[in-house]
Amino acid sequence: MHTKTNILSLPEEELVYPGNRACAGCALGIAYRIGLKALGKNTIIVVPPSCLTVLQGLYPIAATKLPCLNVTFASTAAAATGLLGALKARNRKGINVVGWAGDGGTSDIGLQSLSGACERGDNFLFVCYDNEGYMNTGVQRSGTTPIGALTANTPIKGKLQRKKDVPAIMSAHRIPYVATCSAAYPLDLYDKIKKALTYEGVKYIHIHTPCPPGWGFEPRYAVKIGKLAVETGLYELYEVENSNVRLTGASEKLMEKRRLLPARDYFRAQGRFAILTDSQIEQQQQEVNARWEAYFNTTEDPDEDTPD
Amino acid sequence: MQIIESGNVAAALGVKLSRAQVIAAYPITPQTPLTEKLSEIIEAGDMTAEYIPVESEHSALAICIAASSAGARSFTATSANGLLYMHEQLHWASGARLPIVMCVVNRGVGAPWTVWNDHQDSMSQRDTGWIQIYANDHQQIIDSVIKAFALAEEVMIPVMVCYDGYLLSHTYMPFDIPEATLTDSFLPPYRPAYCLDPDEPANLNTVTLSDVRTDINGVKAHGYMEIRHLLQQDMLASMDAIERVDSRFKNIFGRGGSPFIESYRSDDARFIAVGIGSLSYHLRDVVDDLRDEGISVGVMSMQLYRPFPYQAVAKALKDCQGVIVFEKALSYGYQGPVCSDIKSALYHYVGPEGSRPFVLNYILGLGGREILTKDLYEGLKLSCTTKPSSPDKPRWIGLKL
Amino acid sequence: MKDDYCRKTSHSKSGPGDAGKTGSWRILRPVIDPAVCIPAKRGTPSCYMCWLYCPDGVISRGIPPEIDYEYCKGCGICAEECPTKAIRMVEESSFIKEDT
Ligand SMILES: Cc1ncc(C[n+]2csc(CCOP(=O)(O)OP(=O)(O)O)c2C)c(N)n1
Ligand code: SF4
Ligand code: SF4
Ligand code: SF4
Numbered sequence: 001m002h003t004k005t006n007i008l009s010l011p012e013e014e015l016v017y018p019g020n021r022a023c024a025g026c027a028l029g030i031a032y033r034i035g036l037k038a039l040g041k042n043t044i045i046v047v048p049p050s051c052l053t054v055l056q057g058l059y060p061i062a063a064t065k066l067p068c069l070n071v072t073f074a075s076t077a078a079a080a081t082g083l084l085g086a087l088k089a090r091n092r093k094g095i096n097v098v099g100w101a102g103d104g105g106t107s108d109i110g111l112q113s114l115s116g117a118c119e120r121g122d123n124f125l126f127v128c129y130d131n132e133g134y135m136n137t138g139v140q141r142s143g144t145t146p147i148g149a150l151t152a153n154t155p156i157k158g159k160l161q162r163k164k165d166v167p168a169i170m171s172a173h174r175i176p177y178v179a180t181c182s183a184a185y186p187l188d189l190y191d192k193i194k195k196a197l198t199y200e201g202v203k204y205i206h207i208h209t210p211c212p213p214g215w216g217f218e219p220r221y222a223v224k225i226g227k228l229a230v231e232t233g234l235y236e237l238y239e240v241e242n243s244n245v246r247l248t249g250a251s252e253k254l255m256e257k258r259r260l261l262p263a264r265d266y267f268r269a270q271g272r273f274a275i276l277t278d279s280q281i282e283q284q285q286q287e288v289n290a291r292w293e294a295y296f297n298t299t300e301d302p303d304e305d306t307p308d
Numbered sequence: 309m310q311i312i313e314s315g316n317v318a319a320a321l322g323v324k325l326s327r328a329q330v331i332a333a334y335p336i337t338p339q340t341p342l343t344e345k346l347s348e349i350i351e352a353g354d355m356t357a358e359y360i361p362v363e364s365e366h367s368a369l370a371i372c373i374a375a376s377s378a379g380a381r382s383f384t385a386t387s388a389n390g391l392l393y394m395h396e397q398l399h400w401a402s403g404a405r406l407p408i409v410m411c412v413v414n415r416g417v418g419a420p421w422t423v424w425n426d427h428q429d430s431m432s433q434r435d436t437g438w439i440q441i442y443a444n445d446h447q448q449i450i451d452s453v454i455k456a457f458a459l460a461e462e463v464m465i466p467v468m469v470c471y472d473g474y475l476l477s478h479t480y481m482p483f484d485i486p487e488a489t490l491t492d493s494f495l496p497p498y499r500p501a502y503c504l505d506p507d508e509p510a511n512l513n514t515v516t517l518s519d520v521r522t523d524i525n526g527v528k529a530h531g532y533m534e535i536r537h538l539l540q541q542d543m544l545a546s547m548d549a550i551e552r553v554d555s556r557f558k559n560i561f562g563r564g565g566s567p568f569i570e571s572y573r574s575d576d577a578r579f580i581a582v583g584i585g586s587l588s589y590h591l592r593d594v595v596d597d598l599r600d601e602g603i604s605v606g607v608m609s610m611q612l613y614r615p616f617p618y619q620a621v622a623k624a625l626k627d628c629q630g631v632i633v634f635e636k637a638l639s640y641g642y643q644g645p646v647c648s649d650i651k652s653a654l655y656h657y658v659g660p661e662g663s664r665p666f667v668l669n670y671i672l673g674l675g676g677r678e679i680l681t682k683d684l685y686e687g688l689k690l691s692c693t694t695k696p697s698s699p700d701k702p703r704w705i706g707l708k709l
Numbered sequence: 710m711k712d713d714y715c716r717k718t719s720h721s722k723s724g725p726g727d728a729g730k731t732g733s734w735r736i737l738r739p740v741i742d743p744a745v746c747i748p749a750k751r752g753t754p755s756c757y758m759c760w761l762y763c764p765d766g767v768i769s770r771g772i773p774p775e776i777d778y779e780y781c782k783g784c785g786i787c788a789e790e791c792p793t794k795a796i797r798m799v800e801e802s803s804f805i806k807e808d809t
Pocket of ligand 3: 741745746747748749755756757758759760774790791792793794795796
């Protein structure tokens with residue numbers, strides 16, 4: 001059992017320099033800052049083109065204090081494997097190899113190499129930060145853009161297809177550890193990265209990272225929006241450890257309390273969902289309810305319980 | 309030690325002797341037996357290396373790029389569409405200045421599918437910033453692989469060793485396997501000037517601006533164009549390194565001496581036929597016949613295609629009357645790429661009669677179309693005996709429309 | 710040898726301010742009221758929600774927490790997440806007036 005990290009036990013040293021190029025209020029900034037604290041300095045990061053490439057700095061200045069290899073869009077996971085090969089050949093032990101990609105670089109163009117590495121069982125951590133679109137190229141739809149969202153290339157009708165469930169795809173590879181996180185819950189993220197590093201093989205962490213300009217909300221609400229996604233039950237925090245699925249953190253609490261916030265609160269707070277009609281929101285609410293009903297059925301109803 | 313084996317095995321043995329540390333490959337005919345052989349050598353414990361069976365060629369080169377960035381000697385091999393699938397990564401590897409070595413077992417590209425030999429695959433990667441070496445026989449394959457690592461690590465530019473699919477990859481020929489103790493002294497372990505390391509962090513292949521920019525210490529760093537300019541400078545300068553590596557190899561193993569071009573019966577030749585790979589040997593037979601008939605003709609094979617050894621090429625060809633370039637690749641809409649490059653190398657030279665040699669181009673053998681000695685003989689003889697018309701339009705040999 | 714090689718590649722070294730002094734992006738400035746801020750009031754390390762959530766890592770985990778205005782982008786997340794509403798977002802222009 002891992003002890004839970006709290007704000008005071010979180011390492012104070014920052015591994016990302018201030019004055020980087022991420023937009024004000026970018027939740028990736030939170031996730032990356034906290035994530036690197038969890039990884040520590042003995043780490044090599046692989047990054048494909050994305051907002052993170054820009055956050056990390058333009059030559060000759062790097063915003064990150066860790067060694068990092070920028071690679072082509074499709075090749076993050078394969079490059080991670082290559083680093084492992086070299087470290088093994090050179091007898092360098094105990095260095096964390098981490099691929100850190102956007103949702104496009106994970107769920108779309110990067111999926112083939114990621115799947116290959118999972119099947120081979122290469123020993124690295126893959127982190128996908130999910131801002132639900134191709135933000136670096138100006139907010140186009142990606143495989144993980146949710147249904148109904150307006151993007152630069154779904155500008156009128158919104159995206160017509162559902163969000164691709166990447167963590168489920170990763171779990172299907174039977175890798176030892178899959179977890180979902182949110183930038184709005186940094187301590188949970190920190191602990192999950194720490195836990196992931198204890199496993200051998202590909203570990204996968206999916207982080208929901210609200211994006212103010214891409215989603216259409218004011219920067220100060222980045223954490224609020226992230227929390228709303230979880231508290232409405234639209235985005236679940238969970239872990240899959242050796243194929244056992246378990247809701248964690250705020251989602252686990254939600255399951256215990258049996259009270260979801262209305263999905264409407266989440267949708268109506270963002271410009272990208274402006275065209276969703278009330279009946280479409282209601283339909284999504286039904287789907288969330290059905291999904292969570294299944295979770296609720298796995299626990300006892302607190303209202304029927306008499307707490308002592 | 310002399311053995312009789314296939315060209316693919318010659319390449320694999322070269323990689324083994326080079327002590328590559330990370331090898332990643334994806335199957336494609338006719339490269340497959342080369343990497344199968346390597347997996348066998350490694351699984352049998354005869355070589356210490358990480359062999360990574362990837363899910364695509366794009367990933368194969370990604371692995372080499374990352375492994376090389378982290379300081380390991382890296383190798384891959386492919387053919388045809390596999391090479392085309394790597395295209396983005398080829399530029400990445402050279403732009404990142406990584407000494408990766410790759411064998412390209414030459415095959416025609418689709419569509420339509422063909423598995424047979426021509427040179428369209430590697431020729432269409434000409435501008436990716438890789439050094440391209442072509443081997444004519446099995447001995448040259450094994451020797452070139454070993455030399456390629458030494459060269460790549462000296463100039464920090466990746467190297468392709470290309471050889472003909474089937475004609476060389478699958479045929480059996482005798483060749484000498486160099487002594488491991490000697491190859492070890494020829495090619496010491498790779499010691500990168502810099503490689504990724506948490507003790508010395510750096511962010512590699514960062515987005516680079518059009519203009520120069522000062523670094524954190526206020527020192528002016530390059531812009532994109534300076535980095536690219538240096539690649540071109542070093543690519544051109546690598547011709548000296550190629551000569552050095554070749555003569556070092558020759559001193560130890562007694563083979564080599566013509567790293568740019570190989571000339572056959574060319575010293576006094578009025579006409580010179582140009583070919584690449586096994587075709588150049590085929591041309592030698594034809595030239596022998598034509599010489600018997602009193603036609604003054606020789607053969608030049610291109611051993612190095614990038615950097616283009618323009619001075620050696622011009623020197624070899626400028627004084628003759630005609631150059632006939634036989635090519636298994638095309639720059640569609642113009643002519644064979646080697647033909648264009650040769651013409652451009654000759655542009656500054658004016659021959660003894662106040663004119664440059666004519667340069668004719670023949671396209672042949674695409675997708676493995678059989679190259680008949682009779683056709684080569686007739687084409688070459690005609691070119692040496694009649695005044696050429698419309699020389700910019702390539703002629704086709706063996707076409708059956 | 711090494712420097713020579715590194716200058717042929719896009720080899721970046723870490724440091725602050727890749728995007729310049731990002732404090733200039735601000736329209737609103739976060740100002741912490743020590744009379745309301747929990748660690749400042751108690752004099753012991755506590756809370757630090759602002760430190761945790763600042764995307765740019767420009768708030769210190771000290772007593773009181775301090776904001777590096779050179780780089781603070783003014784996103785307002787700290788003010789929004791502060792449980793005691795100790796952080797006010799103040800018009801930058803009012804500070805310019807103060808300075809002149
Ligand atoms: C092969 C290739 N295709 C397209 C691009 C252009 N491109 C760069 S970043 C990007 C989008 C990245 O999206 P994502 O991975 O979701 O990260 P984000 O920018 O949203 O953080 C695209 C399409 C590229 N660099 N390489
Ligand atoms: S576009 Fe979105 S994800 Fe990209 S830097 Fe800006 S806020 Fe972050
Ligand atoms: S969040 Fe508010 S109360 Fe907590 S430390 Fe920061 S300013 Fe003080
Ligand atoms: S959270 Fe935003 S406003 Fe607050 S200190 Fe950080 S950058 Fe500045």
